Amino acid sequence: MVKKAVLMLAYGSPDSLDDMEAYLNDVRGGRPMSRDFVAEFKRRYAQIGGRSPLNENTFDQAECAERALRARGHDVRVYVGMRHWSPWIRDTVGQMSRDGIEEAVAIVMAPHYSRLSIGKYREAVDESVKSAGSRIQFSFVDSWWRQTALLDAQEAHVRSGLASFSCEDRNSVKIIITAHSLPERLLKIGDPYDDELKGNASAIAERLGNPDWMFSYQSAAHTGEPWLGPQIEDVIPDLADKGYRHVLVAPIGFVCDHVEILYDIDIGVQEIARSRGVNVRRIASMNSDPTFIEAVVDAVEDKLK
Numbered sequence: 001m002v003k004k005a006v007l008m009l010a011y012g013s014p015d016s017l018d019d020m021e022a023y024l025n026d027v028r029g030g031r032p033m034s035r036d037f038v039a040e041f042k043r044r045y046a047q048i049g050g051r052s053p054l055n056e057n058t059f060d061q062a063e064c065a066e067r068a069l070r071a072r073g074h075d076v077r078v079y080v081g082m083r084h085w086s087p088w089i090r091d092t093v094g095q096m097s098r099d100g101i102e103e104a105v106a107i108v109m110a111p112h113y114s115r116l117s118i119g120k121y122r123e124a125v126d127e128s129v130k131s132a133g134s135r136i137q138f139s140f141v142d143s144w145w146r147q148t149a150l151l152d153a154q155e156a157h158v159r160s161g162l163a164s165f166s167c168e169d170r171n172s173v174k175i176i177i178t179a180h181s182l183p184e185r186l187l188k189i190g191d192p193y194d195d196e197l198k199g200n201a202s203a204i205a206e207r208l209g210n211p212d213w214m215f216s217y218q219s220a221a222h223t224g225e226p227w228l229g230p231q232i233e234d235v236i237p238d239l240a241d242k243g244y245r246h247v248l249v250a251p252i253g254f255v256c257d258h259v260e261i262l263y264d265i266d267i268g269v270q271e272i273a274r275s276r277g278v279n280v281r282r283i284a285s286m287n288s289d290p291t292f293i294e295a296v297v298d299a300v301e302d303k304l305k
Helices: 017-027 035-047 054-071 089-098 118-131 148-163 184-189 193-207 232-241 264-275 290-304
Strands: 004-010 077-082 103-108 137-141 173-180 213-218 246-251 279-282
Touching: 004 054, 004 089, 004 118, 004 290, 017 035, 054 077, 054 290, 077 089, 077 118, 089 118, 103 118, 103 290, 118 137, 137 290, 148 173, 148 193, 148 246, 148 290, 173 193, 173 232, 184 193, 193 213, 213 232, 213 264, 232 246, 232 264, 246 264, 264 279
Parallel strands: 004 077, 004 103, 103 137, 173 213, 173 246, 246 279
Antiparallel strands: none
């Protein structure tokens, strides 16, 4: 019998503030960075407790997915590989090879495809297979935002977020659905990222009865080139000028708590909102929500079959 497995992929995050320079150096591919640049990221991580929970959350998601797959009759182990930190994708692929894995399904913990994001994970897996001299045959889940269970989980989390507002305020809440921005040049190469995100956002809004909502990007890097917008840091002041006082942020491009949620939204956006008299709340992250895990398993199972 062919020995199969699942490889769950995520961005990775440094273990401590002391690892920040090495981590950023890997993210930037060795491009030079100033001391102030490193210090700024240390400051952000310090404000969320000194480290991001991304790695722990991903391992928990992997454990939950493995249990769910086994409950469905799939005798597979779910491995975890990180793109920019330990356990590195190359090390995990090497371990899978030593464990005798012959076929594997790879899934990135990001439901929307882009050559600049998911495509990079594909490249990392392919390079790891070659460098390890492995014979593992990988199939890749490129995009899984259309999974019914994912839409169910997203809808439930937005409804719960809306319910946190008083009955009096609920009808005046602006919903902002967000995702991580990427360089604007991807639109010129026909990349589906922007379309997939807006399709996902529209599907959620339709399920909610088309409330007052909009789509926005967040967490753009400062690289000297245009990034997809509008950025939520600009949207909040604009909404304030238009008279909005209650906002619910739904970051559907992220599937667990980490720095882009805990700092960019919970601290950065909140500071802007308070300065403009806007009450901003956000939906709970998916983390290991059972319905979300069902969506992951559904996407993987389609490939396992």
